[in-house]
């Protein structure tokens with residue numbers, strides 16, 4: 528089975544602990560937020576107008592799946608802050624409770640669900 532290609536970054540949800548979600552940290556070298564003001568990613572609240580500017584950066588980020596997988600694997604559940612991997616703390620809480628993380632589309636068969 529081959530991964531679908533859409534021409535844009537696709538986040539494929541996989542179960543936490545899935546070996547397909549393993550990765551190293553070299554992805555950080557390609558982060559779209561590299562060099563940007565980090566305050567952009569820590570909006571004062573989670574209203575749409577507050578979170579849209581950092582989400583816009585994340586949507587175009589080539590390493591979004593690895594970023595989100597990393598934060599879901601390493602973030603302290605009691606201390607979720609900021610927009611990372613294109614998600615709010617509340618969204619990451621939901622993904623974590625569901626036992627889901629992400630992997631780059633190329634590493635997982637097309638049967639999983641996508642997060643755009």
Ligand code: SF4
Pocket residue numbers: 558559560561584585586588589590591592594595610611612613
């Ligand atoms: S997904 Fe967003 S927070 Fe993560 S590396 Fe890319 S731009 Fe930065």
